[in-house]
Amino acid sequence: MVTHNFEDDELQENLTVAVEGQNLIKASLFNMIVIADSVQRALHCQELVRLVTEKFPCRVIFVQSDESSQADFFHTEHTLQSIGTGTNRVCFDQFIIESSINQLHKVPFLILPNIMPDLPVYILLGHDPTLDRVILPQLQKDANRVIFDAESIDNVQRFSERMLAAIHDKHTDFIDVNWARTKAWREVLARVFNDRDKLDRLDQSKLIQISFAGRTIQPQPKNEIQAIYLQAWLASQLGWNLLNVEKEDGFLRLSYRAGQMPITVSLVPKDTDALEPGAVFSVEVMTHNDSHFLISHERERQHVAVHSSTTERCEMPYTLFLSNFQRGTALVNEIFYQPLSEHYQGMLQALNHAAWGQSL
Amino acid sequence: MMTKPLISNPLEESTASKIAEPCVLVIFGATGDLTARKLLPAIYNLKREGQLPSHFACVGFARRPKSHEQFRTEMYDAINKYSRVKPIDQKLWSTFSEQIFYHMSEFDNDAGYKNLDNFLQEIDAKFGTKGNRIFYLSTPPSYFETIIQKLGAHGLIYNSEKTHNKWSRVIVEKPFGHDLETAYELQRSISEYLKEDQIYRIDHWLGKETVQNLLVMRFGNAIFESTWNNRYIDSVQITVSEDIGVGTRGKFWEEAGMLRDIVQNHMMQLLSLVAMEPPVDIKADSIRDEKVKVLHSIRPIPLQQLDQFAIRGQYGPGFVNGEPAKGYRQEDNVNESSIVESYVALQLFIDNWRWAGVPFYLRAGKRLPKKATEIAVIFKQAPGVLFNRSCRRDDANVLVIRIQPDEGIALRINSKVPGINNPIQPVRMDFRYGSYFGVAPPEAYERLIIDCVLGDSTLFAREDEVLTSWKLFTPILERWQEVRPHDFPNYPAGTWGPLAADQLIQRSGRHWRFL
Numbered sequence: 001m002v003t004h005n006f007e008d009d010e011l012q013e014n015l016t017v018a019v020e021g022q023n024l025i026k027a028s029l030f031n032m033i034v035i036a037d038s039v040q041r042a043l044h045c046q047e048l049v050r051l052v053t054e055k056f057p058c059r060v061i062f063v064q065s066d067e068s069s070q071a072d073f074f075h076t077e078h079t080l081q082s083i084g085t086g087t088n089r090v091c092f093d094q095f096i097i098e099s100s101i102n103q104l105h106k107v108p109f110l111i112l113p114n115i116m117p118d119l120p121v122y123i124l125l126g127h128d129p130t131l132d133r134v135i136l137p138q139l140q141k142d143a144n145r146v147i148f149d150a151e152s153i154d155n156v157q158r159f160s161e162r163m164l165a166a167i168h169d170k171h172t173d174f175i176d177v178n179w180a181r182t183k184a185w186r187e188v189l190a191r192v193f194n195d196r197d198k199l200d201r202l203d204q205s206k207l208i209q210i211s212f213a214g215r216t217i218q219p220q221p222k223n224e225i226q227a228i229y230l231q232a233w234l235a236s237q238l239g240w241n242l243l244n245v246e247k248e249d250g251f252l253r254l255s256y257r258a259g260q261m262p263i264t265v266s267l268v269p270k271d272t273d274a275l276e277p278g279a280v281f282s283v284e285v286m287t288h289n290d291s292h293f294l295i296s297h298e299r300e301r302q303h304v305a306v307h308s309s310t311t312e313r314c315e316m317p318y319t320l321f322l323s324n325f326q327r328g329t330a331l332v333n334e335i336f337y338q339p340l341s342e343h344y345q346g347m348l349q350a351l352n353h354a355a356w357g358q359s360l
Numbered sequence: 361m362m363t364k365p366l367i368s369n370p371l372e373e374s375t376a377s378k379i380a381e382p383c384v385l386v387i388f389g390a391t392g393d394l395t396a397r398k399l400l401p402a403i404y405n406l407k408r409e410g411q412l413p414s415h416f417a418c419v420g421f422a423r424r425p426k427s428h429e430q431f432r433t434e435m436y437d438a439i440n441k442y443s444r445v446k447p448i449d450q451k452l453w454s455t456f457s458e459q460i461f462y463h464m465s466e467f468d469n470d471a472g473y474k475n476l477d478n479f480l481q482e483i484d485a486k487f488g489t490k491g492n493r494i495f496y497l498s499t500p501p502s503y504f505e506t507i508i509q510k511l512g513a514h515g516l517i518y519n520s521e522k523t524h525n526k527w528s529r530v531i532v533e534k535p536f537g538h539d540l541e542t543a544y545e546l547q548r549s550i551s552e553y554l555k556e557d558q559i560y561r562i563d564h565w566l567g568k569e570t571v572q573n574l575l576v577m578r579f580g581n582a583i584f585e586s587t588w589n590n591r592y593i594d595s596v597q598i599t600v601s602e603d604i605g606v607g608t609r610g611k612f613w614e615e616a617g618m619l620r621d622i623v624q625n626h627m628m629q630l631l632s633l634v635a636m637e638p639p640v641d642i643k644a645d646s647i648r649d650e651k652v653k654v655l656h657s658i659r660p661i662p663l664q665q666l667d668q669f670a671i672r673g674q675y676g677p678g679f680v681n682g683e684p685a686k687g688y689r690q691e692d693n694v695n696e697s698s699i700v701e702s703y704v705a706l707q708l709f710i711d712n713w714r715w716a717g718v719p720f721y722l723r724a725g726k727r728l729p730k731k732a733t734e735i736a737v738i739f740k741q742a743p744g745v746l747f748n749r750s751c752r753r754d755d756a757n758v759l760v761i762r763i764q765p766d767e768g769i770a771l772r773i774n775s776k777v778p779g780i781n782n783p784i785q786p787v788r789m790d791f792r793y794g795s796y797f798g799v800a801p802p803e804a805y806e807r808l809i810i811d812c813v814l815g816d817s818t819l820f821a822r823e824d825e826v827l828t829s830w831k832l833f834t835p836i837l838e839r840w841q842e843v844r845p846h847d848f849p850n851y852p853a854g855t856w857g858p859l860a861a862d863q864l865i866q867r868s869g870r871h872w873r874f875l
Contacts, residue, residue: 190371191414199369237370303452306414316486319455321410343373 027057027090030120041126057092108138120144130162145173160351180334184323211281214269236350382415383492389499390420396438402805415488431462473514491526512553540834566819567804570767600724610693644818655828657712673703673858675727676849685853702726705861727853733763768792
């Protein structure tokens, strides 16, 4: 790894010298601007960057600020990272900008000249994009898409409302990492409820319990976001009306109405280290006509086991592949290459409901 | 209980990949090499990646007596040996192996098909495969008609116009016929039981990632399509070079030869993808309509001047990769005075508005110096008024589409060498699939099997494609059969083919690309 300060005029010379004589191929498939507003989020984003760059070498411009700090600082650094080994070793530029809040306005001006022309520009935000007032407005028009991690949203209803407006107004592709992470479960549910009878039974649900990886003893504040997305997606696709959201023992319970039938959706954290925090662990559906579906993650496997029974029959249990959208190439493909989803917008509309109140 | 059909599932996203319907895949010729080396590893990898339907089973059908367990053990070993991802996932295998079965029968035995029908119904009941069937004919071509006739007679092939709640499809391995007449006869015979949309004629080259990328490269990039015509393109060369000989396939090769085995099917598929007009959409029939138009536009080779357009060759003893290599006539199961060709070079013209006057040079050979398959589009020279002293005739821009190995695309352009003077040298801009996308592309058979499960026939050859191609080449095959070559073997193993092939291209002032 070679390190330089990149504010000076000798940057280009330094970049060239860093590669010379090392028989390294320098590669950049796109520009990735990462913006994190706290030390904790910066660590989270660094992990995402690592996941991306281990498969896709790209020019990384990492901006880190700290909203909680009163200090006045502005540091820049250029490093040359490499992936692969031997003749397959390629390197790419990583720029790091650490800025205090009061100097953030400088950042876009430092970023713009260092974007590689002719290549896509992706902005990866570690926080709610609708709240970014300083950097994003300056860069958004040059970005191909804005990817954000909604773990940091503060209020579901406000977030969905602002997000829908942003999608409508900004003409930018917004990609929500947590929505991407629910893709595997959305695919699984589409496969399980794949005929009219099963869909009818799902529509006649009495109780849907979605378990997700989280701490039951000391609940993490935003771990339930993937579970929230998954149930809101179901509700939006099946046309259920949200009546009420309440917290019971710190767990979310949502009441819907499908036609004349009441549906309760319960989001339950499960203390497990088998999955990434927030990842959905199981979906259990109990219907008004006594059908039962249990789809649960199989420990140490990339599969879910599906058990289903009705009053008339009990199906043989079977397994379905659960694509790993928590990390790796699948996640990268999902956040960089999939277009803005109509289902995502439908889900946001389902979330944009006053019933949420102060529940989240 | 019969479930109601679902026209559209609200839980499926339009952007999501299609979801495969439950089905049973029956492989005829399940004890053969293709099943072990390609089919089962492909099915395993589809399962591993979650592409297969959740309600799925695979039945091997062959003549040798074998238990389910024996077959599973053999397939386990085959997957362990030939799968692109190793080692085998034991947990996955423990459940997947339960979905693999073996059914022993002669291909012409009625009782065997009746038992198969009963067995498949048991599987439907146990695995929820809903009566959907794929029959993969991985047998010698001489059994195709018999198997399809028996399947039809025993109700295993459904009439697709009358049966709507379940489907049956048949994958037919190549070669589809031995010449035009036999291909017609095979088509006529199987049409009694199968509609065209139930027949999947496999050409595994079409499953290769780079071949599929041809359409994207051509029609997804304005820079290429705008120059993709006789105004800018000088010629096109398609090369299929193998360094291996016929090996253990001497008996098969004696009946086939290079023109039948590679040129008539694989190379004509490549040529039609390179030369076709933009389709109206990317549906299977729209693409195949355009490919057929190209085949119809190829100028028939005049038999009285055959040597000016088509060259055949056969390798003699030589050296490949520094090792002595046998000649074709010394290979096992080969006639010692065989006239079967192991090398073909062709000059073809496509008589349409886009390609008028542009020669397409095709060459395919065994025991050439290296393994390589590529399409090279050679552009016309820039006017030589400025740099003509530095640019030689062969410094034209070349766009190379590498099919295998090292899949990718390279563009040769001329560049000034740094310094005070103005020397110019060609340089390459190179795109490699492996290093760019960082993931190994799936095997061709994986793509083709899952496409059949999904009912997508885009990457399979249609009846008129196959017959039109046979129509072009059958007269040449007949002439070559009539006129005995006087110079066989005419190239040593490890060289780039016979002298006559060089002369074929040199007559127009061109030369074969050095690979």
